[in-house]
Amino acid sequence: MTKRSGMVLLLRLALAVVLLYAGYTKLRQPWLVFAMSIDAYGLLPEMGVLAVARTLPWIELGLGTLLLAGLWLRVASALTAAILAIFFGIMLLSYGKGMGIDCGCFGVGEALTAKTLARDGLLFAAAVLLTRMAWRRPSTPSL
């Protein structure tokens, strides 16, 4: 294994674990609890809140599974980076407004703070790096 493929493997597994855990924590509680966390951001109308609350945990589980298995790595890493970019942007905006809300990242009870922002920023950077590496080399299931 080259240094490059080792790096891809590390990023892939780290992001997979985070996404799988994020999806799991949302699904183990009533889905409307997650809906209330999304609602508190004050960005979406009621139907939008409900649609995101219903689908996002499954999207996280799906992307986590693809990254874990190393399947469709280019698409999976790009989608992960896109989703994390949206999360990071929304969190940054809300934090800038001084909103006292839950992050909603891993279920309820975790406040939106500089720490959660930094964590999300790191994850986004990792996803961008993985996407760049995946698109620069042939996508193989072994990675």
Add this chain to the structure above:
Amino acid sequence: MAILLLAVGAKAAPPAATRKTRGAPMAKVTLEVFSDFQCPACKTLHDQTLKPLVAEYVDKGRVYLIHRDFPLPVHAYARQAAALACAAARIGKYEPVSDALFDTQAAWSNDGKVEAVVVNAVGAADAKRLSDLAKSPEVLAEIESDMQKGRAAKLTQTPTMVLSHNGKTYPVAGVVTFPILRRFLDQLLAQ
């Protein structure tokens, strides 16, 4: 010393059911709202979510509502407002005073004239009683007790709602709109 005072305060505080509550204590769902009278988001929650909640769920015996004070240190007059509201609760006038405090939040947050709001809400005679009562150890202990409950629930921000049903609790921070809260309450009440 502080711990001793807290312990004494907690013992001295009368049960919550006699004061800052509304609805049937035996309701299937209990909703505790931790808020700060000077926090703009708390005003939004009070005006847009809690008012319809009271009409549709609390007054119909389906949800038991408990108000908890969590005045944040960054808000200069929040603790004074909380003390006046707690004092008002002791003479059965919590709601007119808390409504007045939220209605005029922008004004007293700027000029610090919190007591003037109370005079307008309950009249001069009761306002004098409330002013004295707000400085009593019992009222100060009650606020500290609410804050202790908030800290125990790992609360760091206001407003935070803590919903309890069948032994499970669901804390949610921030302003949740009434239509979304209603969906969750209906889900809990249907169980």
